[in-house]
Amino acid sequence: MKVLVVGSGGREHAVVDALAQSSRISKIFAAPGNGGIAEQAELVAISADDIERLASFAREQRVDLTFVGPEVPLSKGIVDVFIGHGMPVIGPTADQARLESSKSFAKRFFETNQIPTAAFSECSTPAKAYHVLERSKYPVVIKADGLAAGKGVVIAQRPDEARDAIKLLMEAKSLGEAGAKLVIEEFLAGEEASFHVFADGATFQPMVAAQDHKRRFDGDSGPNTGGMGAYSIDTILSIAQHDAVVNRIIRPTLQAARSYSGILYAGLMLTSDGPKLLEYNARFGDPETQVILFRLKTDLLDVFTDIVEHRLAARQLEWRNEAAATVVLVAREYPGRVESGKEITGLNEAKRIEGVKVYHAGTRSEGGRIYTNGGRVLNVTARGATLAQALEKAYFVAQMIEFDGKDYRRDIGKKGLAK
Numbered sequence: 171m172k173v174l175v176v177g178s179g180g181r182e183h184a185v186v187d188a189l190a191q192s193s194r195i196s197k198i199f200a201a202p203g204n205g206g207i208a209e210q211a212e213l214v215a216i217s218a219d220d221i222e223r224l225a226s227f228a229r230e231q232r233v234d235l236t237f238v239g240p241e242v243p244l245s246k247g248i249v250d251v252f253i254g255h256g257m258p259v260i261g262p263t264a265d266q267a268r269l270e271s272s273k274s275f276a277k278r279f280f281e282t283n284q285i286p287t288a289a290f291s292e293c294s295t296p297a298k299a300y301h302v303l304e305r306s307k308y309p310v311v312i313k314a315d316g317l318a319a320g321k322g323v324v325i326a327q328r329p330d331e332a333r334d335a336i337k338l339l340m341e342a343k344s345l346g347e348a349g350a351k352l353v354i355e356e357f358l359a360g361e362e363a364s365f366h367v368f369a370d371g372a373t374f375q376p377m378v379a380a381q382d383h384k385r386r387f388d389g390d391s392g393p394n395t396g397g398m399g400a401y402s403i404d405t406i407l408s409i410a411q412h413d414a415v416v417n418r419i420i421r422p423t424l425q426a427a428r429s430y431s432g433i434l435y436a437g438l439m440l441t442s443d444g445p446k447l448l449e450y451n452a453r454f455g456d457p458e459t460q461v462i463l464f465r466l467k468t469d470l471l472d473v474f475t476d477i478v479e480h481r482l483a484a485r486q487l488e489w490r491n492e493a494a495a496t497v498v499l500v501a502r503e504y505p506g507r508v509e510s511g512k513e514i515t516g517l518n519e520a521k522r523i524e525g526v527k528v529y530h531a532g533t534r535s536e537g538g539r540i541y542t543n544g545g546r547v548l549n550v551t552a553r554g555a556t557l558a559q560a561l562e563k564a565y566f567v568a569q570m571i572e573f574d575g576k577d578y579r580r581d582i583g584k585k586g587l588a589k
């Protein structure tokens with residue numbers, strides 16, 4: 171089979187790497203891919219958002235199956251276009267992807283379907299938003315309605331901070347149209363967890379749980395980022411919590427969003443009152459995918475084929491009874507402006523270490539060398555019998571790899587060790 175993977179991050183590298191293990195793969199294309207993906211796939215110089223060119227490419231190359239990593243092409247309807255051309259594709263339609271691309275749509279959906287979530291108000295004008303704040307408890311959570319690449323949520327401790335956030339998002343339009351509407355919601359206390367399922371339009375199969383680390387610095391301090399690391403172990407959710415997520419959150423969602431197909435990722439808060447849904451993403455999380463797929467024993471191409479053929483019900487997913495952890499190596503200035511083009515060394519040595527994969531994110535390959543190309547550079551991912559062993563290995567390799575300005579968090583998985 172010929173497969174096209176759309177995207178260029180660590181998530182897409184992990185997907186390409188898993189597909190490359192399949193005996194049924196004859197060719198993988200990645201658009202636009204990165205320096206690490208180039209070792210397992212042919213890179214295609216088309217941006218992940220250029221839907222028409224991706225569709226033409228897939229048709230000309232007779233691609234059998236396309237997987238879409240990022241949310242922007244999904245929300246712009248890449249799946250609708252591929253389906254329109256009769257080309258098999260993994261992902262939800264633009265309409266289905268509104269569960270991610272509009273927070274107000276999603277919250278109303280949760281409410282209608284009685285899915286446990288934070289109490290909320292939807293605000294279409296600044297006046298309404300200021301009014302809602304007057305009767306809010308603090309901290310309060312303010313969310314831009316539209317896609318904002320992780321920059322659309324403010325947790326305000328005090329009324330003045332909350333008013334500033336509204337001024338910035340709605341009046342100064344700091345995120346453009348994404349902030350034209352806001353959701354103001356109740357603050358929930360607890361641990362967060364990421365819960366993914368494969369869905370084929372009729373049924374679903376849960377994946378192992380994961381937890382990511384969004385803040386830039388140790389101890390969950392500093393600005394939010396695209397993710398500084400993640401881990402996966404079975405104890406992230408108790409059996410009761412797992413059942414509550416499946417029965418009270420995922421099942422009613424997919425019963426209501428009947429034909430939803432692709433990956434559905436629930437961002438959860440594990441409150442003292444049971445798991446509550448913070449948000450949905452209509453795709454795989456990054457860097458959670460790196461640890462989840464590193465535990466998947468089942469052939470990922472088989473799972474993808476089940477999805478497009480609506481045969482997921484008969485599939486028994488097999489998972490390694492191990493822990494996995496990923497440490498994201500970033501450029502020191504990340505998430506601020508970074509300088510790219512630094513040569514990376516130590517990657518070949520890292521390849522020789524058993525139970526470790528270094529998934530590339532912001533890298534570029536040129537003349538047989540690998541250079542940094544963005545703020546999040548590499549995802550050093552390791553498996554171990556215990557989380558402690560997986561972390562030890564990941565940190566060992568994180569030290570072996572060098573590039574100018576390399577930095578990473580030292581406390582990935584620390585909360586999981588306590589469990």
Ligand SMILES: Nc1ncnc2c1ncn2[C@@H]1O[C@H](COP(=O)(O)OP(=O)(O)O)[C@@H](O)[C@H]1O
Pocket residue numbers: 288311319320321322323325355356357358359362384437448449
């Ligand atoms: N109601 C809430 N209570 C407490 N924290 C929240 C709440 N909603 C969101 N957060 C925090 O903000 C982060 C981002 O919110 P989320 O809804 O996942 O939006 P996005 O991922 O689109 O930025 C969450 O991972 C969580 O840490």
Ligand SMILES: [Mg+2]
Pocket residue numbers: 437449
């Ligand atoms: Mg989120």
